[in-house]
Amino acid sequence: MSTERAPAPWxxxxxxxxxxxxxxxxxxxxxxGVVAVVLGAVLAIVxxxxxxxxxxxxxxxxxxxxxxxxxxxxxxxxxxxxxxDGYLHLLPRVAAxxxxxxxxxxxxxxxxxxxxxxxxxSAAALVFVCAGSVTSSTAIxxxxxxxxxxxxxxPLEVLGNLANIHWFALWLTPWLLLHSPRxxxxxxxxxxxxxxxxxxxxQTALFxxxxxxxxxxxxxxxxxxxxxxxxxxxxxVSSPRPxxxxxxxxxxxxxxxxxxxxxxxxxxGSAEAITDTVVRFGWAPAALVLLAVCAAVVLVLRxxxxxxxxxxxxxxxxxxxxxxxxxxxxxxxxxxxxPDPASTRELIVARYAVVPSMxxxxxxxLAVAVLPRRRAAYAGASVVLAPILVxxxxxxxxxxxxxxxxPAWTPEVDTAREVCGGAPAPDAVELPVAPPGxxxxxxxxxxxxxx
Numbered sequence: 001m002s003t004e005r006a007p008a009p010w011x012x013x014x015x016x017x018x019x020x021x022x023x024x025x026x027x028x029x030x031x032x033g034v035v036a037v038v039l040g041a042v043l044a045i046v047x048x049x050x051x052x053x054x055x056x057x058x059x060x061x062x063x064x065x066x067x068x069x070x071x072x073x074x075x076x077x078x079x080x081x082x083x084x085d086g087y088l089h090l091l092p093r094v095a096a097x098x099x100x101x102x103x104x105x106x107x108x109x110x111x112x113x114x115x116x117x118x119x120x121x122s123a124a125a126l127v128f129v130c131a132g133s134v135t136s137s138t139a140i141x142x143x144x145x146x147x148x149x150x151x152x153x154x155p156l157e158v159l160g161n162l163a164n165i166h167w168f169a170l171w172l173t174p175w176l177l178l179h180s181p182r183x184x185x186x187x188x189x190x191x192x193x194x195x196x197x198x199x200x201x202x203q204t205a206l207f208x209x210x211x212x213x214x215x216x217x218x219x220x221x222x223x224x225x226x227x228x229x230x231x232x233x234x235x236x237v238s239s240p241r242p243x244x245x246x247x248x249x250x251x252x253x254x255x256x257x258x259x260x261x262x263x264x265x266x267x268x269g270s271a272e273a274i275t276d277t278v279v280r281f282g283w284a285p286a287a288l289v290l291l292a293v294c295a296a297v298v299l300v301l302r303x304x305x306x307x308x309x310x311x312x313x314x315x316x317x318x319x320x321x322x323x324x325x326x327x328x329x330x331x332x333x334x335x336x337x338x339p340d341p342a343s344t345r346e347l348i349v350a351r352y353a354v355v356p357s358m359x360x361x362x363x364x365x366l367a368v369a370v371l372p373r374r375r376a377a378y379a380g381a382s383v384v385l386a387p388i389l390v391x392x393x394x395x396x397x398x399x400x401x402x403x404x405x406x407p408a409w410t411p412e413v414d415t416a417r418e419v420c421g422g423a424p425a426p427d428a429v430e431l432p433v434a435p436p437g438x439x440x441x442x443x444x445x446x447x448x449x450x451x
Contacts, residue, residue, distance in 0.1 A: 032128075032129065032132065035128065035138070035142075036125040036126070036128050036129050037125065039124065039125055039128055039142060039145055040121040040122050040124055040125030040126075040128075040145075041121060042121075043120070043121045043124045043125075043145065043146065043148065043149040044117045044118050044120065044121025044122075044124075044149075045117075045121075046149050046150070047116075047117040047120050047121060047149045047154075047159055047160065048113075048114065048117045048160070049396075049397070050149075050154065050155040050159060050160075050396055050397050051113065051117075051155060051159060051160045051397075051401075051403075052397065052401070052403075052404055054403065054404060054405070054406050054408055055113070055155075055160060055401055055403035055404060056109070056110055056113045056114075056160065057109045057110055057113075057406075057408045057409050057410055058109055058403040058406050058407060058408055058409060058433070058434050059108065059109045059112065059161075059409050059433040059434065059440060060157075060161035060162075060163055060164075060402070060403060060433065060434050060435075061161075061163050061433065061434065061435065061438050062084065062089075062092070062162075062163040063092070063096070063112055063161050063162050063163050063433070064431070064433035064438065064439070064440030065433065065438050065439065065440055066084050066163075067089070067092050067093055067095075067096035067162060067163070068096050068099070068100065068108065068112075068440055068442075069440055069441060070082065070093070070096070071093075071096045071097050071099075071100045072100070072441075072442065072443055072446060073443075076097060076101070077097055079093055080093050080094065080097075081199075081233070081237055083237060083238045083239045085241060085242070086202075086238055086239060086240060086241030086242075087201075087202040087234055087238045087241075088199050088200070088202070088233070088234055088237060088238060089166065089200055090196055090199035090200045091119060091162070091165050091166075091169065091196060091199075091200045092162035092163060092165055092166075092200070095112065095115040095116075095119070095162050095165075096112070096162065098115075099111045099112055099115065100446075104449070105413050105442065105446055105447050105449065106409070106410050106413040106414070107410075108409060108413075109408075109409030109410070110409075110410075112161065112162055113160040113161060114160075115162065116159065116160045116161050116162055116164075116165055117159070117160055119162075119165050119168060120148060120149055120159065120165070120168050121148075121149065123148055123168040123169070123171065123172045124145040124146070124148035124149055125145065126172055126175065126176070126190075126193065127144055127145045127147075127148055127171075127172060127175050128141050128142065128144070128145035129179070130172075130175035130176055130178065130179035130190075131144045131145070131175065131179075132179070133178060133179045133180045133307060134178060134307050134308055134311055134366070135308070135366070135369045137369055140365060140366070140368065140369045143365045144362055144365055144366075147358050147361050147362055147365070148168065148171065148358070150392050151265070151266070151354060151357050151358055151361065151392070152265050152266065152269040152270070152357075152391050152392060152395035153261065153265045153349050153351075153353040153354050153357060153395075154354055155397065155398055155401055156349060156351070156398060156401050156402060157350075157351040157401065157402040158351050158354050161403075164351060165200065166200050166201035166203075167201075167351070167354050167355050169196070169197035169198075169200045169201040169204065170197075170201045170203055170204060170322070170355050171354075171355050171358050171359075172193070172197055173194065173197050173198075173201075173204040173207050173227065174207050174210060174311070174314050174315070174318065176190055176193060176194050176197070176223050176227075177194075177207055177210035177211065177213060177220075177223060177224070177227070178210065178213065178307055178310065178311055178314075179220070179223070180214055180217055180219065180220060181219040181220055181223070182219070183219065184218070184219050184222075186219070187219040187220055187221070187222045187223060188222045190222065190223050190226075191221075191222025191223045191224075191225060191226035192222075192226060193223075193226070194222075194223045194224075194226035194227045194230065195226035195227070195229060195230045196230075197227070197230065198226065198227050198229070198230020198231050198233075198234065199230045199233060199234065202231070202234045202238065203322065203325070204227060204230070204231065205231045205234075206318060206321060206322070207227070207314070207318070208227065208228070208231065210310075210314065211224040211227065211228065213307075213310060241329075244329075244330065244331040246331040246332075246333055247331065248327075248328050248331055249327045249328065249331065252337075253327065253334075253335075253336055253337075254323070254324050254327055254328075256283070256336040256337065256338075257323070257327060257334065257336040257350075258320065258323050258324075258356070259283060259286040259287075259290065259336075260274055260278075260286070260336055260347050260348070260349065260353075261323065261349055261350055261352065261353030261356065261357065262319055262323055262353055262356035262357045262360055263286050263289055263290050263293070263357075263360065264277070264285075264286050264289070265349055265353055265357050265391070265395075266289075266357055266360060266361055266388050266391060267289050267387045267388055267391055268387075268391055269390075269391035269392070269394050269395035270349075270394070270395055270398065271346045271347055271348065271349045272346060274347055274349070275339055275345075275346045275347045278338055278339065278347060279338070279339055279340075279341050282338065283338070289384075292364075292384045293360050293363060293364065295367075296312075296363050296364050296366075296367035296384075297312055297313075297316055297363055297367075299367045299370060299371075300312040300363070300366050300367050300370055301313070303370040304366070304369075304370045308366055308369070308370065311362075311366060312363050312366055312367075315359035315360070315362050315363050316359075316363065318355075318356075318359055319355075319356040319357075319359040319360055320356070322352075322355055322356055322359075323352055323353075323356045326350075326352035327352070330352075332350065334348045334350060335348070336348065361388065364384065364385065364388070367381070368381050368385070402434060402435060403434045405434075406434065407432045407433070407434065409431070409433070412431045412432060413431065413442075413447060416429040416431055416442065416444075416447055417447050417448070420444035420447050420448065425444060426444060427443060427444060428441050428442060428443045428444060429441070429442055429444060429447065430442075
């Protein structure tokens with residue numbers, strides 16, 4: 001009889017091996033806190049570098065028209081639970097209040113862009129911490145955290161502004177619920193984070209079923225309570241959303257849009273490369289990479305620990321549901337039908353792509369965590385992941401984003417100050433922000449304050 005042992009899997013598969021399948025978090029590692037802080041800071045800088053100088057100095061939509069506006073014309077901190085477009089936006093409102101208090105008017109755009117990157121980096125650091133309950137591999141945990149700032153679609157519209165910070169709250173929420181805090185104090189702090197996420201993004205309600213995971217673990221009660229309280233507050237305080245004039249998208253738009261945005265962005269990176277591929281080869285390449293994701297799901301469901309299987313099942317369902325809900329509820333006028341070879345039309349990569357693509361990438365990374373230690377297995381993983389790395393590098397700083405053309409905030413403030421100093425002097429000035437047609441009404445007494 002042979003005594004040769006089968007190749008061992010990654011150490012991550014040994015997490016959650018307690019009797020009964022309930023599982024436990026990884027052993028305490030004193031350096032985890034330091035790694036999380038450093039990783040969060042590095043990834044925040046990475047996010048900042050993915051933005052062009054013009055984008056950093058350009059306010060985006062609700063940042064100027066809603067959050068700064070309300071900060072100007074309301075008592076300090078009085079609008080934190082004021083709804084906009086049907087739900088609450090706690091973190092953007094807090095950041096806008098702090099921006100007005102600590103920075104001069106000419107720096108508002110830069111400070112808010114930096115705040116968006118810092119909050120995204122903080123979300124990445126927390127993903128690293130929480131992923132310790134899913135895998136014991138530091139390399140895998142770092143990779144999962146890096147997903148937060150490296151998906152190709154991120155800088156097109158979402159990165160570096162507060163109006164879209166809710167996407168990072170949505171990405172972080174399942175990690176908070178999958179995590180088993182080591183101490184009650186840690187659980188309480190993460191409970192505050194869960195509350196902030198729920199008060200910023202109502203779609204975190206999608207993950208409410210996860211509150212049943214490890215429900216007997218008292219150290220996790222604060223996280224579950226934070227999410228439930230936040231969602232309940234959203235439902236109590238929020239107002240009905242304005243009706244959308246456009247019709248709901250059909251199933252074909254939902255499917256093809258998902259293939260372009262959630263699936264193909266990871267491997268091709270840009271709308272130009274995706275469009276060229278679809279024109280040349282149709283939807284077959286998208287189907288192939290989607291098949292790779294499905295294979296990763298099956299692999300983790302067969303070889304993973306209970307919490308890994310739950311994570312992959314959650315990400316698989318949430319990726320599809322979040323994309324579909326975004327189209328049905330927002331009804332954007334976007335066309336994902338296959339372009340004609342003679343057409344100059346590009347397939348659209350929308351902001352709704354970010355979290356669904358993050359979740360698909362997380363599935364692939366967790367599949368690597370459960371691979372057996374065989375050369376063939378790693379070779380296969382490299383074939384799948386290498387194009388993703390290339391796409392992340394080539395799409396690191398896109399040439400064109402929603403804020404690439406400005407209008408830059410700093411020169412607009414200088415011009416507005418001259419208007420405020422004229423005769424007769426107005427009470428306020430409308431300053432343009434991106435996209436075209438959006439403005440922020442800034443009081444002249446604010447513009448005259450140099451901080």
